[in-house]
Amino acid sequence: MVVDVQLRYSFRVYPSTGQRVALARAFGCARVVFNDALRVRESARAAGLPFVPSGELSRQLTAAKKTPERAWLAEVSSVVLQQSLRDLDTAYRNFFDGLKGRRPRMGAPRFKSRKDGRQSIRFTANAGWKITAGGKLRLPRVGDLDVKWSRALPSAPSTVTVVRDSAGRYFASFVVETGPEVLPTTDAVVGIDLGLTHFAILSDGTKIDSPRFLRRAEKKLKKAQRDLSRKAEGSNNRAKARIKVARAHARVADARREFHHQLSTRIIRENQAVAVEDLAVKGLARTRMAKSVHDAGWSAFVTMLEYKAAKFGRVFHRIGRFEPTSQVCSVCGVKDGPKSLDVRVWTCGACGTVLDRDINAAVNVAKAAGLAASACGARVRPGIVPAQREETGTHPKPSRSTAGQAGISVL
Numbered sequence: 320m321v322v323d324v325q326l327r328y329s330f331r332v333y334p335s336t337g338q339r340v341a342l343a344r345a346f347g348c349a350r351v352v353f354n355d356a357l358r359v360r361e362s363a364r365a366a367g368l369p370f371v372p373s374g375e376l377s378r379q380l381t382a383a384k385k386t387p388e389r390a391w392l393a394e395v396s397s398v399v400l401q402q403s404l405r406d407l408d409t410a411y412r413n414f415f416d417g418l419k420g421r422r423p424r425m426g427a428p429r430f431k432s433r434k435d436g437r438q439s440i441r442f443t444a445n446a447g448w449k450i451t452a453g454g455k456l457r458l459p460r461v462g463d464l465d466v467k468w469s470r471a472l473p474s475a476p477s478t479v480t481v482v483r484d485s486a487g488r489y490f491a492s493f494v495v496e497t498g499p500e501v502l503p504t505t506d507a508v509v510g511i512d513l514g515l516t517h518f519a520i521l522s523d524g525t526k527i528d529s530p531r532f533l534r535r536a537e538k539k540l541k542k543a544q545r546d547l548s549r550k551a552e553g554s555n556n557r558a559k560a561r562i563k564v565a566r567a568h569a570r571v572a573d574a575r576r577e578f579h580h581q582l583s584t585r586i587i588r589e590n591q592a593v594a595v596e597d598l599a600v601k602g603l604a605r606t607r608m609a610k611s612v613h614d615a616g617w618s619a620f621v622t623m624l625e626y627k628a629a630k631f632g633r634v635f636h637r638i639g640r641f642e643p644t645s646q647v648c649s650v651c652g653v654k655d656g657p658k659s660l661d662v663r664v665w666t667c668g669a670c671g672t673v674l675d676r677d678i679n680a681a682v683n684v685a686k687a688a689g690l691a692a693s694a695c696g697a698r699v700r701p702g703i704v705p706a707q708r709e710e711t712g713t714h715p716k717p718s719r720s721t722a723g724q725a726g727i728s729v730l
């Protein structure tokens with residue numbers, strides 16, 4: 320499917336001291352509007368009243384600006400405040416969709432705090448923001464901000480979000496609508512499995528590890544965390560060490576994003592269709608896989624694959640999380656049951672093929688999506704000839720009908 324896509328482009332911005340004050344005020348106002356609206360909805364819910372619609376919240380906001388308690392809201396762009404209400408609507412929609420099983424379950428919207436690491440405000444086209452001829456970002460009620468343009472915007476952006484992260488850095492994140500940029504067709508297709516031993520495994524047998532620049536950033540973060548734990552509670556040095564940890568965190572996040580970009584671009588360029596397993600990462604939160612899944616940033620990576628597939632006219636499949644990808648032989652399709660995580664290689668009891676756990680799973684992901692991936696990559700050693708198995712009787716004998724039922728239906 321080829322569709323218009325929204326792309327996000329982030330750039331570092333360097334506000335002056337005065338602009339930082341103006342931004343802090345805007346972050347604060349956006350937060351207050353969000354919290355006021357959340358309180359209105361939560362009070363209604365607690366009183367057993369119907370869900371308060373957005374239009375009503377908007378009317379209450381306009382009225383609040385005329386009261387002495389909230390008059391200062393008029394000091395920031397009204398678009399920023401309206402967008403804060405939109406954010407609350409999105410948070411509720413995600414929450415309700417989670418309850419209905421349309422997406423992974425999320426918590427109910429929560430009150431925002433001044434102490435939250437990440438603060439943000441959004442300006443839409445009607446806010447009157449612009450990029451000046453001199454390459455500055457002009458924001459209403461804030462001023463002209465210096466931007467480090469690390470790459471070109473493909474077309475005029477429709478909205479800009481200004482973010483202050485936990486390390487105290489500022490970013491402008493632009494949303495750009497682009498038409499698809501169709502790549503030349505290729506016959507290659509790929510299934511991708513999240514590895515526990517590797518970041519990702521491709522059905523062609525490629526195992527992908529984190530690149531060195533990411534591992535180095537992670538190592539520095541660990542060291543900064545160690546240093547912090549050794550500093551005395553409440554000391555000046557501890558405060559400094561905490562800032563270092565926040566910066567190291569931010570660098571790891573940047574490095575990880577860069578890695579995800581490089582890898583997702585490569586996979587989309589090289590393949591006509593891509594299949595991944597929907598791990599519903601949030602559902603794993605209580606399992607032992609949770610830590611490695613979160614660390615690996617799998618869901619952020621899958622999101623990139625999905626939008627890049629749309630952007631470049633490729634096919635993207637997400638297969639259901641209940642497909643038992645590690646229980647099925649990718650060569651003959653026989654399902655031979657769960658295997659504990661320490662089993663990395665096993666011999667299929669039906670066809671005798673020696674299979675690599677991770678690659679076998681990646682091939683199964685591709686096949687479950689209906690892609691004609693070759694099972695060759697999964698094969699460590701080909702199976703022995705079936706005649707021998709019949710003669711020796713050392714392998715469980717699958718009847719034809721069992722194999723048919725246990726195999727993946729799309730085979």
Ligand SMILES: [Zn+2]
Binds near residue numbers: 649652653670672
């Ligand atoms: Zn088999």
